[in-house]
Amino acid sequence: MNEQAELSEPELESLKHSLWEIDCPKVTVKSRSPQNPYTFDGSGFLKQVASHQLTFKFYASAQSQSHINRNLQLGETIPNEAYYDLTAVDYKGRLWSCERILIDINKSVSGELIVQGSIPKIICEGEIPQYVECRGSSLEIRVFDDINIPCNEITLTKKSIGRGAQSSKSMSRNIWKFKCCKLNFVLVKEDKKLLIINVMSNEENISKYLRERILETLQFILGYPINWAVSYKLVGHTTEVTLCSPRQRSVTSRFQPPFILGGYFINEAQVFRRLFAKYLQHIINYEQPLHPLWAQLNAIYEASSGMFIDAHALTLTVAIESIVSSEFSQLGKLNNKEEEAVQKALEYIDGWNDSTGIKERIKGSINAMRQPRVGDKMKALEKAGAITNTQAKAWQNLRNTSAHSYQAHNSKNSKFVKSIFQINVLFYHLIFYAIGYQGPYMDVSEIGFPIKQYPSCNNTE
Structure with missing residues (x-):
């Protein structure tokens, strides 16, 4: 392990501008094949x-093992x-x-092997000497993209030239500061091209x-991947x-976030913080690289960025089905009397x-009745006030249309588009209910995107 893993300020600056390059006296690649561990x-x-993409390249030494090329077929x-x-x-x-x-x-003109490739993610681990006092933990994330955030603090910058002969001050409201989850x-x-978290x-x-978990939460409240x-x-x-x-962010997504930055709320940063805290609290202890909620959120985002609105509709309805099944697994189960009836039918x-x-x-088929259907769970959620009757019907209609008449039905009209936005709101309502969020949200299913309160006192609107 390195004495300490860190990047210098010049390196951070070069990374920001896609100019980072570092010489390596030794680079090694080893095959994952247990039978032929080529090195x-x-x-x-x-x-x-x-676009900040990482690569590597080196000239293989004479001691490197011969490589057997395996030609993969398309698909x-x-x-x-x-x-x-x-x-x-x-x-x-x-x-x-x-x-x-x-x-x-590849082989160079002189016959040397040139090994190169792309790097999705690379890690350097280190250790600070024990005599240095270290308290607590910290995490810093740098995003080289134009990310808008709600702000509640100001940065004051002072500049001086030539021993104070000329000086200037400037203020910028560019900081979002808050506490949650300890x-x-x-x-x-x-x-414009750097967000530091x-x-x-x-x-x-x-x-x-x-x-x-933090990046997933930011994607949820902002509506696009960080x-x-x-x-x-x-x-x-x-x-x-x-x-x-990093991958490139789409600028053509039809998917709408629960809020939009820019004057909708008097205390914008506080409203965003409440939703951020509830979502992060719900997912923070998940012990896998990617949370299932993010998988559905990302699938919807990708589908909504594509050309075909049918794909967006189908992905959205399937994501609803997945969230209802995973987040509300206890809903819609048979009661004792219904369970007895199923058992008698089997006998x-x-x-x-x-x-x-x-x-x-x-x-x-009879045994399958013991597993609650998504429709049964939807009814239970509607009864609990988590979703509305209108949303449940819109999902059912669009689910059947998208699944059975994909790119063949003739409902590409305003009603079809409205159904997509209704289910967009349904998607957020299900997550609000799962994470325990209560408060304002933007209703994209209505003209003007009005701000409403969740949960609504009327679940049959």
């Missing part, structure tokens, strides 16, 4: 290219043995590592996937620098002397 090593570099799933793990020691002595990458091998948040929009904790440890590029984590005396190749079928072979299929 290549040599000197080269790690480099950032256009074939890439097997695990085709991937490689990379390690690189840069000239500063830092050890970088990356898992599951694909490599490209964490202190400071989000700073440094400029700082998170501090008094605890000696933080959630393993805190970075992912494609980060650099993160720095300090936990006790352990440090971790992670560089990521009756057991006594039937069937000669057609359909007996087991009938029993399977």
